[in-house]
Amino acid sequence: MSELHLTGVRPWGGDLSDVDIKDGRIAAVRPAGGVVPEGALDGEGRLLIPSFSDVHVHLDSTRLGLPWRPNDSPGGVWANMLHDRAHWRDAEVPMTERSTRMLELLIARGVTRVRGYAQIDADCKLERFEAVAAAREAHAGRADVEIMAFPQAGLLREPGVPELMEEALRTGANVMGGLDPCGVDGDPVRHLDVVFGLAEKYGVAVDVHLHEPGELGLFSLGKIIERTRALDMHGKVTISHAFTLAHTPAPRLDPVLAELAELDISVATVAPPGPNTLPLLKLTEAGIRVGLGDDGQRDYWSPYGNADLLDRTWQLAFTNGFRNDEVVEHALAVGTWGGASVFSPEFRALHGVGDRPGVAVGDPADLVLLAGETPAAAVMDRLPHRTVLHAGRVVAHDLELV
Ligand SMILES: [Zn+2]
Structure with a gap:
């Protein structure tokens, strides 16, 4: 069973959170500040969005x-x-x-x-x-x-x-x-x-x-x-x-x-x-x-x-x-x-303009940690400080493959 823990991330710009990933999916999203498991990846307060x-x-x-x-x-x-x-x-x-x-x-x-x-x-x-x-x-x-x-x-x-x-x-x-x-x-x-x-x-x-x-x-x-x-x-x-x-x-x-x-x-x-x-x-x-x-x-x-x-x-x-x-x-x-x-039809259609899916419990851990004050600011600034996860594994960091 593969596991990864993210600390200090903001899902779609929301509250600072810690995220547990198990077997390629998001297993838990909690308020930041709890016990930090060994080897956790420090999100540095970055946004967490779907890849x-x-x-x-x-x-x-x-x-x-x-x-x-x-x-x-x-x-x-x-x-x-x-x-x-x-x-x-x-x-x-x-x-x-x-x-x-x-x-x-x-x-x-x-x-x-x-x-x-x-x-x-x-x-x-x-x-x-x-x-x-x-x-x-x-x-x-x-x-x-x-x-x-x-x-x-x-x-x-x-x-x-x-x-x-x-x-x-x-x-x-x-x-x-x-x-x-x-x-x-x-x-x-x-x-x-x-x-x-x-x-x-x-x-x-x-x-x-x-x-x-x-x-x-x-x-x-x-x-x-x-x-x-x-x-x-x-x-x-x-x-x-x-x-x-x-x-x-x-x-x-x-x-x-x-x-x-x-x-x-x-x-x-x-x-x-x-x-x-x-x-x-x-x-x-x-x-x-x-x-x-x-x-x-x-x-x-x-x-x-x-x-x-x-x-x-x-x-x-x-x-x-x-x-x-x-x-x-x-x-x-x-x-x-x-x-x-x-x-893939496995992933549901967006429910209108305000829908921000992909970072909740059960969602696939295909994710990006992205530098930016808010999601809209991140689109305008397009900063290079990014960490990319595929199936719960880090595959790239700061624009380079890992
Ligand atoms: Zn074409």
């Missing part, structure tokens, strides 16, 4: 840690895909090393649950998937990592892609990916037939990248909703980006949100700026599971990203125009527990 969950990160699309490369990505999903295809093999180190380093950086900064994407197409075949699988293996015991088989170049435009996707699902991928069913493959019915057909065959979840705007996005979303209902895949489907939800005015939007909530279809956002910013409060108040992701990280698509979900949480608050502490803290609840609830 971050990165539910949308391209583990095979990163140049973090490599020399700066001036960004010359052309823009647009297809053009960027071709640009990446032309250059990714020229990186200074092999993909396995890049993916492994990327996962290390995420964990060191506070992430212990990852839905990592592995691109599969007619050009790279399973090479990138195998690199991401090796990264997962290298960090087994530090984080729970799902691998999403991701058809970044579509399923139908080039030959042999569904067969490659199936091979990935047979050999360790946990989530079946889809991408812009109208926009990329130009055949939403066949695209979604492949996505849902393989998901059903292998009993895995579905996650569809949906950049399609406005009416086109609503159309594709309707097809996804139809299949989720027909196959009874409640709680097993995620829409990533879902820009159309940002473009759709309230009278049209509200019934769509009600359907997503009813079918427990979750949403993953990377907190984009401007017109693609999702109405976060409307989504979470409708009871929809929402998680946060990092997307690509300083790659051949974009120069942004530093593998820090706390920074991305700040971006989520900023792009939503949040100023009051309650909603800034809500962004932190989404970046931590919200992502966990997308990762």
Whole structure:
């Protein structure tokens, strides 16, 4: 039986407390100042929050840690895909090393649950998937990592892609990916037939990248909703980006949100700026599971990203125009527990804006001790003094793996 004791922590900024952890779960939370067991970890008055969950990160699309490369990505999903295809093999180190380093950086900064994407197409075949699988293996015991088989170049435009996707699902991928069913493959019915057909065959979840705007996005979303209902895949489907939800005015939007909530279809956002910013409060108040992701990280698509979900949480608050502490803290609840609830139905959906779960008796001891006066202050200050726990064990301290 493994045990760990934390002293002097403030769960979600509350009263100074001591916390007992047994067998990977929180066993007791008491007022601080009692008997200190030998070997207890001194929390130094830091905040105690659930660990971050990165539910949308391209583990095979990163140049973090490599020399700066001036960004010359052309823009647009297809053009960027071709640009990446032309250059990714020229990186200074092999993909396995890049993916492994990327996962290390995420964990060191506070992430212990990852839905990592592995691109599969007619050009790279399973090479990138195998690199991401090796990264997962290298960090087994530090984080729970799902691998999403991701058809970044579509399923139908080039030959042999569904067969490659199936091979990935047979050999360790946990989530079946889809991408812009109208926009990329130009055949939403066949695209979604492949996505849902393989998901059903292998009993895995579905996650569809949906950049399609406005009416086109609503159309594709309707097809996804139809299949989720027909196959009874409640709680097993995620829409990533879902820009159309940002473009759709309230009278049209509200019934769509009600359907997503009813079918427990979750949403993953990377907190984009401007017109693609999702109405976060409307989504979470409708009871929809929402998680946060990092997307690509300083790659051949974009120069942004530093593998820090706390920074991305700040971006989520900023792009939503949040100023009051309650909603800034809500962004932190989404970046931590919200992502966990997308990762697995075992973790309940957030109960609205004031909900701060994940640090009570019985909760998994996937936690972060984070420097900061209050949770909202911690989002603004993003201090490096952090201790990361996975399954009741310290896995990182002050941005370095232990
Ligand atoms: Zn993405």
